[in-house]
Amino acid sequence: MTATTRRGSATLLEVARDAGVSKTSVSRYFGDERSRLSTAMQQRIAASAERLGYRPNRIARGLKGGQSGLIGMLVADIRNPFSVAVMHGVEQACRAHGFSLMVCNTDNDADQAREHLALLASYRVEGLVLNVAGHPGEALAALAERNAPLVLLDRALDDLAADMVGLDNDQAIDAALDHLRRQGYGELLYVSEPPERASSRQQRLERFRERLDADGLQGETCCLALDDAPALERAIAGFLDRPSHAPKAVLCANGNVTLAVTRVLQARGDTLGTTGLMGIDELDWCGMVGPGITTLAQPTEAIGRAAMDSLLERQADARRPPRQVRFSPTLIPRGSTRR
Amino acid sequence: MTATTRRGSATLLEVARDAGVSKTSVSRYFGDERSRLSTAMQQRIAASAERLGYRPNRIARGLKGGQSGLIGMLVADIRNPFSVAVMHGVEQACRAHGFSLMVCNTDNDADQAREHLALLASYRVEGLVLNVAGHPGEALAALAERNAPLVLLDRALDDLAADMVGLDNDQAIDAALDHLRRQGYGELLYVSEPPERASSRQQRLERFRERLDADGLQGETCCLALDDAPALERAIAGFLDRPSHAPKAVLCANGNVTLAVTRVLQARGDTLGTTGLMGIDELDWCGMVGPGITTLAQPTEAIGRAAMDSLLERQADARRPPRQVRFSPTLIPRGSTRR
DNA sequence: ACGAAAAATGGGAACGTTCCCATTCTCGTG
DNA sequence: CACGAGAATGGGAACGTTCCCATTTTTCGT
Numbered sequence: 001m002t003a004t005t006r007r008g009s010a011t012l013l014e015v016a017r018d019a020g021v022s023k024t025s026v027s028r029y030f031g032d033e034r035s036r037l038s039t040a041m042q043q044r045i046a047a048s049a050e051r052l053g054y055r056p057n058r059i060a061r062g063l064k065g066g067q068s069g070l071i072g073m074l075v076a077d078i079r080n081p082f083s084v085a086v087m088h089g090v091e092q093a094c095r096a097h098g099f100s101l102m103v104c105n106t107d108n109d110a111d112q113a114r115e116h117l118a119l120l121a122s123y124r125v126e127g128l129v130l131n132v133a134g135h136p137g138e139a140l141a142a143l144a145e146r147n148a149p150l151v152l153l154d155r156a157l158d159d160l161a162a163d164m165v166g167l168d169n170d171q172a173i174d175a176a177l178d179h180l181r182r183q184g185y186g187e188l189l190y191v192s193e194p195p196e197r198a199s200s201r202q203q204r205l206e207r208f209r210e211r212l213d214a215d216g217l218q219g220e221t222c223c224l225a226l227d228d229a230p231a232l233e234r235a236i237a238g239f240l241d242r243p244s245h246a247p248k249a250v251l252c253a254n255g256n257v258t259l260a261v262t263r264v265l266q267a268r269g270d271t272l273g274t275t276g277l278m279g280i281d282e283l284d285w286c287g288m289v290g291p292g293i294t295t296l297a298q299p300t301e302a303i304g305r306a307a308m309d310s311l312l313e314r315q316a317d318a319r320r321p322p323r324q325v326r327f328s329p330t331l332i333p334r335g336s337t338r339r
Numbered sequence: 340m341t342a343t344t345r346r347g348s349a350t351l352l353e354v355a356r357d358a359g360v361s362k363t364s365v366s367r368y369f370g371d372e373r374s375r376l377s378t379a380m381q382q383r384i385a386a387s388a389e390r391l392g393y394r395p396n397r398i399a400r401g402l403k404g405g406q407s408g409l410i411g412m413l414v415a416d417i418r419n420p421f422s423v424a425v426m427h428g429v430e431q432a433c434r435a436h437g438f439s440l441m442v443c444n445t446d447n448d449a450d451q452a453r454e455h456l457a458l459l460a461s462y463r464v465e466g467l468v469l470n471v472a473g474h475p476g477e478a479l480a481a482l483a484e485r486n487a488p489l490v491l492l493d494r495a496l497d498d499l500a501a502d503m504v505g506l507d508n509d510q511a512i513d514a515a516l517d518h519l520r521r522q523g524y525g526e527l528l529y530v531s532e533p534p535e536r537a538s539s540r541q542q543r544l545e546r547f548r549e550r551l552d553a554d555g556l557q558g559e560t561c562c563l564a565l566d567d568a569p570a571l572e573r574a575i576a577g578f579l580d581r582p583s584h585a586p587k588a589v590l591c592a593n594g595n596v597t598l599a600v601t602r603v604l605q606a607r608g609d610t611l612g613t614t615g616l617m618g619i620d621e622l623d624w625c626g627m628v629g630p631g632i633t634t635l636a637q638p639t640e641a642i643g644r645a646a647m648d649s650l651l652e653r654q655a656d657a658r659r660p661p662r663q664v665r666f667s668p669t670l671i672p673r674g675s676t677r678r
Numbered sequence: 679a680c681g682a683a684a685a686a687t688g689g690g691a692a693c694g695t696t697c698c699c700a701t702t703c704t705c706g707t708g
Numbered sequence: 709c710a711c712g713a714g715a716a717t718g719g720g721a722a723c724g725t726t727c728c729c730a731t732t733t734t735t736c737g738t
Contacts, residue, residue, distance in 0.1 A: 011723090011724055011725090012724060012725065013724075013725095023724090023725085023726095024726085024727085027724095027725070027726060027727085028726095031725095031726075056724090056725080057723090057724055057725070058725095059723095059724080059725090060723070060724035060725040060726090061724080061725050061726075062725085063723090063724080063725065063726090064724085064725050064726045064727080065725075065726055065727085067726090
């Protein structure tokens with residue numbers, strides 16, 4: 001009872017007894033209501049808590065108040081540097097607002113997504129950042145269940161009117177096409193992963209097609225899963241090996257595509273620049289491959305922070321109409337688009 | 340009370356009432372004791388739970404049983420692909436054993452580490468994976484407080500006898516030196532980040548120095564913070580621009596170093612291969628820069644899983660002596676070490 | 679110096695579980 | 709046919725908080 005070592009940490013009640021005050025006062029001290037306590041009491045509590053090594057139990061706190069202090073984040077692919085960068089932003093913002101982030105990785109698997117969503121719901125997360133393709137049904141379930149704020153990252157879900165944060169895809173495609181045209185490329189190949197379940201992929205693809213018509217550029221698109229390397233090789237060969245009137249360039253829809261396409265071009269022995277190459281998403285190595293790869297960088301940290309802001313705002317006003325926040329990309333010109 | 344939509348999800352008690360059974364039975368159904376229930380009761384509970392959309396509240400469960408179902412992980416730098424890969428392994432293993440992973444990123448900041456550690460403790464995590472430099476005092480505090488299993492990733496802490504999982508650093512350095520020697524490089528520069536607070540950096544550095552003596556190789560070491568680019572440039576210039584009798588090569592202590600050094604070499608216009616380059620840690624782009632960069636790949640996923648295994652074992656037997664698990668690297672030879 | 683308002687404090691009842699103990703029911707067995 | 713073992717079930721007390729209210733103390737204006 002006195003100074004014996006205990007297995008767990010001290011409880012609020014023990015601190016209260018030790019300090020000779022009520023548990024309510026201790027609760028207030030560690031809650032946000034220190035101002036309601038006299039200085040003397042604050043000191044006594046502080047002393048006792050210190051001596052006993054007391055740490056409030058977030059779990060117990062979450063139970064009564066319904067405040068888990070947790071924000072959940074569902075990421076389709078944790079190994080994607082873009083996702084990690086955004087996650088970093090989300091985490092910073094979480095900390096700044098006293099939340100903790102619980103990240104789940106679905107490996108692009110709908111079953112895992114469902115499972116993880118249920119898990120996050122069972123931890124009563126107070127907000128949810130979603131960066132996955134597909135199945136909003138489950139998301140809705142979790143949402144309805146807990147009535148927790150939700151924000152979509154980089155992809156909208158048709159049948160779910162939710163807040164969303166991401167790149168201004170139209171602007172990105174426009175910037176890319178402008179740059180490529182200005183650099184003298186006349187025939188373009190747009191390579192994307194399958195757009196079916198990811199709205200941002202759809203938007204970029206669509207915009208590419210629209211602008212092609214409008215600008216009178218020659219171009220084509222190609223959507224395929226990146227694990228099918230031979231298919232990608234064939235697609236690229238089909239485009240590059242055809243006789244043409246104007247210099248050719250490949251535009252990559254995201255970082256993963258850029259990686260895969262660059263591998264193929266290298267294997268073929270194409271010279272970057274002569275064959276244009278440009279990608280959305282900036283990566284560590286883009287400046288180091290050949291003459292450097294031109295990219296459109298996304299403001300990843302800002303996107304992450306904006307996601308958290310959106311969560312907080314919706315927490316404050318649940319019935320505000322859904323809003324989309326779009327960020328502008330930054331063009332980083334390099335040798336791969338210099339002839 | 341009847342079929343009205345509710346704001347949160349149903350509670351165990353509501354399910355019990357709906358099914359006309361006691362809460363204990365429902366608790367048993369969702370716990371691990373289904374076998375103790377009659378088939379009839381199982382069906383009734385299942386039906387009610389389904390209809391009400393019941394999901395057990397992990398927070399409440401954690402309170403009474405002390406089982407948070409959470410594993411904590413502290414990562415020094417979430418943007419390091421190596422850390423992410425290991426984290427991926429840890430997460431998989433967590434899921435396989437019914438735990439969830441809570442990842443905190445410290446951005447190499449001791450204050451954040453302390454803060455996050457306190458946080459994880461307050462969530463009563465049942466295990467802790469540590470991948471940070473420095474301050475074990477805090478870690479010990481959390482450990483002692485909760486008596487939770489602990490495993491160190493990639494770095495041991497001198498004053499803390501804990502389980503640890505990581506690369507076999509000696510073997511890695513040996514493999515690197517063997518390879519470089521066999522390829523005909525005679526003068527070596529070993530570049531590392533400051534080793535003070537990370538044991539694996541120390542081990543690699545030490546081993547490099549030892550083997551240099553033993554093998555009669557010419558070589559030197561250089562430790563600096565990577566954000567100081569000019570210093571790195573100077574160090575590399577000092578090494579490469581000096582007249583010599585044998586081909587020179589740079590060995591990088593980890594992926595971040597490889598990135599920084601490669602940038603410098605490219606800026607200088609050195610030809611990879613003529614100037615040897617080799618790094619520990621395999622990265623996406625290592626095959627694509629110049630003639631490719633030779634690396635020693637770590638089995639990241641396996642390391643992650645092993646960390647989790649270690650946690651579970653220690654959970655089962657708290658007083659087993661600390662154990663270290665060391666993994667072998669895989670050499671991936673590329674053009675940067677071909678003359 | 680007298681209330682009355684404001685500030686400081688405390689006592690319990692939740693929150694949604696689990697878990698220890700009863701209690702009831704079902705049989706096989708002597 | 710009574711008896712106890714074992715299975716199936718239920719009642720209540722925790723777990724460590726927060727929060728509503730009640731109570732006590734202080735501070736002032738007049």
